[in-house]
Amino acid sequence: MQEFDPRRPTLRLAPRLLMGVIGFSALALGWRLTAAEATAPIPAPLDPAAIAALQHAAFTQAEAQPGFARPESVPVKILPGETFEAAVKRAGVAPDEARQVVQILAETMDIVHIKAGMAFDAAIAHPRGQRGPARLIGLSLRTGPATAVTVSRTFDGALRLREMEEKIREEETVAQGEISGSLYESATALGATSAITSQMVKLFAHKIDFDRDIKPGDKFELVFNRQITESGRTVEASDLQYAQIKGIRFYRFAHDGDIQYFDEFGKNIKGFLLRTPVDGARMTSSFGMRRHPILGYNRMHQGIDFGAGSGTPILAAGDGVVVEARRWGGYGNWLRIRHNDGWETGYAHLSRYAKGLKPGMRVRQGQLVAYVGSTGASTGPHLHYETWYRGARVNPVSAKVPQGTVLAGRELAAFKAEKARIDRLLQEQEQAAQDRVAPEAAPKRLAVANTDPVQTAGLRR
Incomplete structure (x- = not known):
């Protein structure tokens, strides 16, 4: 393509706008969709300010700078102890240009107190022949x-600051996918936040061992x-x-003034006690006779151990009342919770208790x-978890604990309607x-799926 000549009227650049939009990937401005987001509906048109920014970027991409490719x-992440200016220079920009762009950004944000890991995209043009600094x-x-x-360069060579804001809408999202990597990574790729995924993990904690039962695919x-956003x-x-x-x-439904989750038959499958009171932990020692790792002889292990790093959160296995929160011999920091119908759970080797936790306090599942900690007779950080029934220890894995609520009557009818x-x-x-x-829809839909939403808005008539 012919190089841009500032002496020519800018009106002559208009025919190249479409080509610039198509080639907009070099200045995508960080607004790309993930593969999962590509299945979402085509977003609404951008506001005039965003379209103006799109047009400017398209012209910039369409015409190379004189003497530059x-x-x-260039994606850049700010390193620990690095200034914003130093990060810009690391992208290959000359010191004076880096200083200039930082001064411009300072008009709208604090560029002094920045955190390591902050990311930005820089569009860099290298001089032909690769001699000399790159141009921002x-x-x-x-x-x-x-x-x-x-911050983008206008046709007279000046750098100009623009602020862009997308519109936000409310929606009910249906996410369907397969496990690839971790559940958190897979759910995040479909638009779920860590809070939503954590809620899902807690719901299934009494039914699924996420360390052993979940597999890729x-x-x-x-x-x-x-x-x-748009x-x-x-x-x-x-x-x-x-x-x-x-x-x-699990289906969400309000029962007795409380939000609960039920299976397709209207049965509360929360369960009386969680199967795993530590998110993502693996079982390292089961209930029964074993060789004690410290004492060196066979001894009854009256609970199960979960391997987890020190400081990992421990969750109450069920609704109940805190009975003990104290030091107890080889168990170190010990916690005991009393549940209904003669059931209790115990947690040992704790590093510390949750803020405000004390005997007599009611807790929810x-x-x-x-x-998690390693207090008492412990060889390393882990949770020793026990289940008691009417004063006797029982195997937490095989114990037959009570089942949850089953809906009936009007509540069951309302639940079925929501289901x-x-x-x-x-x-x-x-x-x-x-x-x-x-096949007949693939060409059209693939075009949408592989197009940046900002581009799509710019191409829409």
């Missing part, structure tokens, strides 16, 4: 889930409410409506009560997924 996008064409920095600032489903970025998520993994399903609504959402999502891979 076309710009390329543009820089984009996300300042919030729906906001960003950009296992399918899962989530339905939750969230606030989402480009598909989750701002905030709340109210997990439904969750499914390995064929086990899944509530933070203590942290039917969720099921329709899931069916519609599955049908939409099938339509996307249909």
Whole structure:
């Protein structure tokens, strides 16, 4: 393409706008969709300010700077102890340009008290022949889930500051996927926040051992409410409506003034006690006779051990009342909770208790009560967990604990109506997924799936 000549009227650049939009990937400004977000509906048109920024970036990409190659996008993360200016220079920009862009950014944000790990995208044009410093064409920095600032070069060579803000909308999201890596990574790729995923893990804690039962390729489903930006970025998520993994399903429903989760038959499958009171921990020692790791002889192990790092949160296995929170011999820091119908649970070798925890305090299932430690007779950080029934220790794994509530009457009818609504959402999502891979629809839908939402808005007439 012919190089840009500042003596020519800028009107002649207009025919190249479309080409610049198509080649916009070098200055994507950090607004790219993830693969999972690509399945979302086409976002609404951007506001005039965002479109103006799009047009400017398109012109910048369409015309190379005189004496420079076309710009390329350089992602930069600020290193510990590094200044913003030093990070810009590390991208290959000359010191004077780096200083200039920092001064411009200082008009709208604090560039002195920055944290390591802050990321930005710089569009850099290298001189032809690779001699001399690179030239900064543009820089984009996300300042919030729906906001960003950009510094871009105008046609007269000046750097100009722009602030961009996406609109936020509320939506009920249906996320369907497979485990790839960890559950947290897989759910995050579909728009779920860590809070939503943690809630899911707690729901399944009494049914599934996430360390041993979950495998790559296992399918899962989530339905939750969230606030989402035009480009598909989750701002905030709340109210997990439904969750499914390995064929086990939970539906959210209000019972006795409390939000609970029930299976497809209206049975509360929360369970009386959690199977694993430590998120993501693995069982390292089972209930029964074993060789004591410190004493060196066979001895009855009257609980199960979960290996976890020091400071890992411990959750109450069920609703109940704190009976003991004290030092107890080889158990070190010890916690005992009394539940209904003669059941109790015990937690040993704790590093510390949750703030405000004391005997007589009522706790709910899944509530933070203590942290993993290595106090007492312990060879390393872990949780020793015990289950008691009518004063005697029983195996936490095989103990037959009471079941949860079963809905009936009007409550069951209301639950079935809510379940039917969720099921329709899931069916519609599955049908939409099938339509996307249909041969006759593939060309059109693939074009949308592989297009940046900002580009799509810019190309829309």
